[in-house]
Amino acid sequence: MRVEKIGVKRWLFLLAICSCLLSSSCVRVLKLKNDDGRPVYNHTLAVTLVEYVSAVYMSDLTELFTWTCERCNGLTKGFQVIEIIVDVEHCLQGYVGVAKDLNAIVIAFRGTQEHSIQNWVSDLFWKQLDLNYPDMPDAMVHHGFYSAYHNTTVRPAVLAAVKRAKKSYGANINIIVTGHSMGGAMAAFCGLDLVVNEGEENVQVMTFGQPRVGNAAFASYYSLLVPNTFRITHDRDIVPHLPPFFYLFPQKTYHHFPTEVWVRDVSFSNFILLNSEEVCDNTGEDPTCCRSVMGTSITDHLSYFGVELGGETWRQCNIVMSHEMESYSSKDSKGNIFLSWTVPSMEVTESKTGVFSL
Numbered sequence: 001m002r003v004e005k006i007g008v009k010r011w012l013f014l015l016a017i018c019s020c021l022l023s024s025s026c027v028r029v030l031k032l033k034n035d036d037g038r039p040v041y042n043h044t045l046a047v048t049l050v051e052y053v054s055a056v057y058m059s060d061l062t063e064l065f066t067w068t069c070e071r072c073n074g075l076t077k078g079f080q081v082i083e084i085i086v087d088v089e090h091c092l093q094g095y096v097g098v099a100k101d102l103n104a105i106v107i108a109f110r111g112t113q114e115h116s117i118q119n120w121v122s123d124l125f126w127k128q129l130d131l132n133y134p135d136m137p138d139a140m141v142h143h144g145f146y147s148a149y150h151n152t153t154v155r156p157a158v159l160a161a162v163k164r165a166k167k168s169y170g171a172n173i174n175i176i177v178t179g180h181s182m183g184g185a186m187a188a189f190c191g192l193d194l195v196v197n198e199g200e201e202n203v204q205v206m207t208f209g210q211p212r213v214g215n216a217a218f219a220s221y222y223s224l225l226v227p228n229t230f231r232i233t234h235d236r237d238i239v240p241h242l243p244p245f246f247y248l249f250p251q252k253t254y255h256h257f258p259t260e261v262w263v264r265d266v267s268f269s270n271f272i273l274l275n276s277e278e279v280c281d282n283t284g285e286d287p288t289c290c291r292s293v294m295g296t297s298i299t300d301h302l303s304y305f306g307v308e309l310g311g312e313t314w315r316q317c318n319i320v321m322s323h324e325m326e327s328y329s330s331k332d333s334k335g336n337i338f339l340s341w342t343v344p345s346m347e348v349t350e351s352k353t354g355v356f357s358l
């Protein structure tokens with residue numbers, strides 16, 4: 001009886017997919033044209049960046065630095081790391097490097113590792129909009145997310161590494177900022193910072209399973225300043241639904257910035273056959289995208305495009321580093337760790353990269 005029921009359900013599901021593929025409502029999935037001048041979503045780039053984001057969770061800094069970790073393969077092969085930042089104090093990790101095949105500096109941030117993911121997610125329900133974003137009237141953000149990027153060792157180290165990368169690879173190189181979960185929130189603040197405070201022009205942001213970070217006013221400023229932003233959401237991932245959006249008070253609550261790309265698993269007999277992607281509208285809160293389902297899944301949060309996003313183990317913030325790394329590494333007074341490739345041509349002239357003397 002039960003088996004039959006499931007069988008019928010699956011049938012209906014497949015039928016729905018088929019009719020969807022034939023109907024016009026699904027053509028949106030394939031429509032990549034930017035009628036209104038909006039940037040175009042690039043699937044190839046998304047599946048590449050998800051691999052960069054997966055690698056940032058690796059705790060063996062030697063393997064990460066030399067780009068030989070088990071997740072440092074595939075589409076990210078040949079990546080040149082410039083800087084790894086481990087903010088031990090706040091348990092944050094990120095890196096900056098150059099992907100020649102993308103003609104871009106890639107900046108990636110890790111999500112939270114500090115608590116169990118369940119605890120972190122339940123805390124998200126209660127995050128307040130408790131900080132005015134500087135110089136943007138009415139724009140409010142969550143202080144904690146803002147500070148993770150702006151008030152830690154992360155920001156100065158990232159900006160210095162970007163300058164070093166541009167010195168070696170040319171000023172015209174693009175910048176792609178990416179991150180998963182809270183790392184996605186950091187990526188958004190970093191992308192905005194690069195545009196607003198560093199005057200960078202070719203900045204792209206792509207995040208995976210990112211929580212909301214600010215209110216509607218913030219979202220409007222953000223999307224004007226960093227239009228080339230895509231927020232990938234996966235099926236029923238719970239995190240993009242948090243902190244909550246209350247429709248009755250759209251101005252007073254958290255509000256996503258555009259553009260969401262909702263990726264769903266199309267499965268058959270428990271095998272995931274393919275991902276369908278919907279490029280959502282320019283409001284940031286498209287009701288037909290992930291908001292059309294109950295977002296309750298942590299499993300969906302921890303894998304995007306079939307790539308695992310998370311540490312090898314949770315509940316710890318430890319790192320592993322071999323002695324050979326000592327000549328590349330430095331520590332500040334709080335124990336935060338920086339691994340930098342010193343680019344030979346700039347050793348003499350560059351005296352301003354004083355991040356390490358903090």
Ligand SMILES: *[C@@H]1O[C@H](CO)[C@@H](O)[C@H](O)[C@H]1NC(C)=O
Pocket residue numbers: 042043044045048102
């Ligand atoms: C999409 O991104 C890839 C790099 O990942 C690039 O090679 C390709 O040209 C891009 N496609 C478009 C249409 O921009």
Ligand SMILES: *[C@@H]1O[C@H](CO)[C@@H](O)[C@H](O)[C@H]1NC(C)=O
Pocket residue numbers: 147151
């Ligand atoms: C930055 O962090 C320090 C302590 O780590 C705190 O005293 C200060 O208020 C924070 N500043 C902002 C703007 O959050």
